[in-house]
Amino acid sequence: MSPTAAARQIDPPANGLSSHAGIYHYDQVDRDFLKERVEQFRRQVARRLAGELTEDEFKPLRLMNGLYLQLHAYMLRIAVPYGILTSRQVRQFGRIARQYDKGFGHFTTRQNLQFNWIKLVDVPAILDLLAEVDMHAIQTSGNCIRNVTSDQFAGVASDEVVDPRHYAEVLRQWSTLHPEFSFLPRKFKIAITGSSADRAAICIHDVGLIAKRGADGTVGFEVYVGGGLGRTPFIAKKLRDFLPEDELIAYLEAVLRVYNAYGRRDNIYKARIKILVHELGIDAFRDEVEAEFARMPVAQYRLEPAILDGIRTRFASQPYEALEPISGILARARLEDQAFNRWVRTNVAVHRQPGYAIATITLKPAGGIPGDVSADQMDVIADLADRYSFGEIRVTHEQNLVLAHVRQDDLPALWKALADIGFGEANSGLITDIIACPGLDYCALANARSIPLAQRISERFADLDRQHDIGELKIKISGCINACGHHHVGHIGILGVDKKGVEAYQLTLGGSAAEAGAIGDILGPALSADETLDAIDAVVGVYLDQRQDGERFLDTLARIGHTPFKDKVYAAH
Amino acid sequence: MARVTDAPKVVTANRLQDGAVVWLTAAGDWSIRVADAQVQTDASSAEAALGIARASAARQEVVEPYAVDVVVEATGPRPLKTREWIRAAGPSIDAIPTAA
Known part of the structure; x- marks a missing residue:
């Protein structure tokens, strides 16, 4: 799990048919570590069940193992490193779903998987099953560096400049159980891409990295910091235009040290790095980071080519056939x-x-x-x-x-x-390709339901002719201001609120998590679920009426502004 | 801090072993059915029920007990807040994906 792991003997992948899957393959050291970690948590669970640990004592331990207590049951969040899985791992999810959940799992906006109906007594056995396929739930919660996310087209995208998977793996190894960064002021999320098109929502992460090549062909990183959603949303600001590859870890250490030292611990709502960057200003924050970086023994943190090469060799390559370009x-x-x-x-x-x-x-x-x-x-x-x-x-x-x-x-x-199996829908990037958090149906933090609204929107716009006519339009729904459903960056964002004990929904327009990230603007007062459905219809109607040739929803909105949409939505109010 | 109201109350928690939603009964034990919950109609009885629930939490049987406002219907108590009736009735959605 450490960078030195790269130098260890590589075992044959224990993944059978999945041996060509482009994941990082564990060796025996990694597997022994996971086994030990499961045993540790097994003992903690036993002590909790025996009454030797109170909930206050146990809670931080379970959270560091991805285990939440939600409305109806425990929820276990499993880390999917930069979103890549083998078929064997997915089958194991199925087995766990059947044996220990209600027969399904839920993929999240951080490329992870959640099981919503877990019993505490079963968790050690579930972790055993995960460890069998080189998986775990470590650092999927808690105030630590969370699972690193990346572009789902990494390594295969036609527009890719640098394959980000190897660097994502470097970051995974560096951040896993990092002693200095296990008790940060708040959680810390890193995303990395290596393409010109941002499919990894870099702009809304605590740190966003774009791997690219300098004029001489060497790899470096454009570094962004201070992005995030929640009750105070910010688009990340550029910290460095080109960070040389070998300085990646040293520089991120410097960023985390500045955050660890100056990030607020007195107010949970002001504890994320985005608040620190906002309050200091990006220039002053950069000065702090550069000063810390200058003080560090950088050579000690150098990302050596040998380490990167070792990691690259642990990723299986795919034996592509030589084929005609067009089938x-x-x-x-x-x-x-x-x-x-x-x-x-x-x-x-x-x-x-x-x-x-x-x-x-x-x-x-x-x-x-x-x-x-x-x-x-x-x-x-x-x-x-x-x-x-x-x-x-x-x-x-x-x-x-x-x-x-x-x-x-x-x-x-x-x-x-x-x-x-019901997944042949031609709707990627269209109005029914909705992001929705679990909302009040499962989540202990939510104010309103997200899933039923997503289902109703999906039903209302189910006609594929209509969807394809509308074109790219991203709806994102959050059941509370924590914004797990990314509503701030939805082309149409929907935020569930509690309006005097009644669920209501506030619409935002014009958000985007793509290259030119943007936070959406609130359209007007919150609406009921029924009104929200009609409002979305009205917004789409204005767009279809007003769009000019080739304009996407966001283009039309940028040209005509919010007023025509607002007038239409609130005409009856 | 929850707002104090005059509404009738029941006491709820999550069971430690499996996280299931449970409701405090007249017998002082826990049921997974809100219909079995004992309704407290005044502040002192609600506080007494919470005391029983806290003792149960101290025995590590349940986690984080609290009182919930209800309306009493023919079928029994029904939580007033959406969050609580979802806890009582389960998710308001078909929780199993269709197909396959």
Whole structure:
């Protein structure tokens, strides 16, 4: 788990059919560590159940192991490092879902998986099952550096400059159980991409990294800091334009040290690094970081090429076939089947390897629960990954899955198989591809329900002709101001509030988590759920009436402003 | 701090072993059915019930007990706040994804 792990003997992957999946493969040291950690938590659970630990004593221990107590049960959040899974791991999720949950799991905006119906007494056994497939729930909660997230198209995107997975793994190893950063003022989230298009929502993270190449071809990082949502949303500010590769860890240590030293611990709502950056100002914050960096024995933290090479060798590569760049089978299928053609248009992206494609599986069927997958669906997806994508599955921050290495020839068969399990919807990036937090149906912090509203919007806009006519439009729903559903950066954001004991929803327009990140503006007073549905219809109606050739929703909004939308939505009020 | 109201109350918590929502009964034990909850109609009886619940929490049977405002209907007490009736009735959605 440390950078020196890279130099250790590499074991054959214990992943059977998934041996070509592009994950970092553990060795025996990693597995021994996980086993030890499970035993440690098993003893803590036993002491809690025996009454030797109070809830106050136990709570920080369970949180550091990803275990929350929610409305109806315990919730276990499992780390999916930078969102990449093997088919074997997904099958294990299915097994856990059947044996210890209610038969399903929920993929989150941090590329993790949550089980909502966990019993405390079962948690050690579940952690054993996770450890069997090199997984855990460490640092999925608590005031530490959380699971590092990344671009779901990492390593395969046609627009990629640098593959961010290897650096994400460096960050994972560096941040795991880091003694200095295990008790930060608040949680700390890092996202990394290596493409010009930001699919990892860099701008809303505590630290966002864009891996890129300098004029001489060397790798470095554009560093952003102080992004975040919650009750005080900020778009991250640029800290460094080009941080040399070998200084990555030293510089991040300096950032974390400044935060650890100056971040507020007296007020939970002002404890995130975004508040520190805002209050100091980015220039003063940068001065602090650079001063700390200058004091550090940088050589000790240098990210040596040998370490990076060692990590690269632990990622399996995919034995791609030499294929024609354009598949005749795919072209014919698109001509013959309009429904399939539509799915290709929205859910398939260009792969850097000729003859291959990237397929997004939107977990958003009409009327479905965003991000929920049943155990049976998990098994089918794992089988499809083995058959069509080298046994690898990726999770997106938009609560979807990706098969990243599909032969273009195989896309028709893949789509049919996905449609058979209810996941063949051609809606990636469209109005029904909704992000929604668990909301008041599960979450102890929520003020209002998110999922039923997402389901109703999904049903209302289920007509795919209409969805495709509307084009790119991202709705994001949060059940409280903590903003786990990213409503601030939704093209249409929906925030659930408690209005004198009644659930109500506040709309924002114009947010974006893409390259030019933006926080949406509040449209007006909060509405009931029924009114919210009508309001979304009204907003879409104004857009369709007013849009000019080629304009997306955000383009029209930028051109005509909020007033026409507000006038229409509140006309009846 | 929860607002003090005159509404009838029941006492609830989550069970330690499995996190299940439980309701304090007249017998001083816990039921998973809100219909079994004992309704407290005045402040002193509500406080006494909370005392029983806190003792149970100290025995590590339940976690974080508290009182909830209810309306008493023919079928029994029904929590007034959305959060609490969802706790009582379970998620308001079909919790199992369809298909497959």
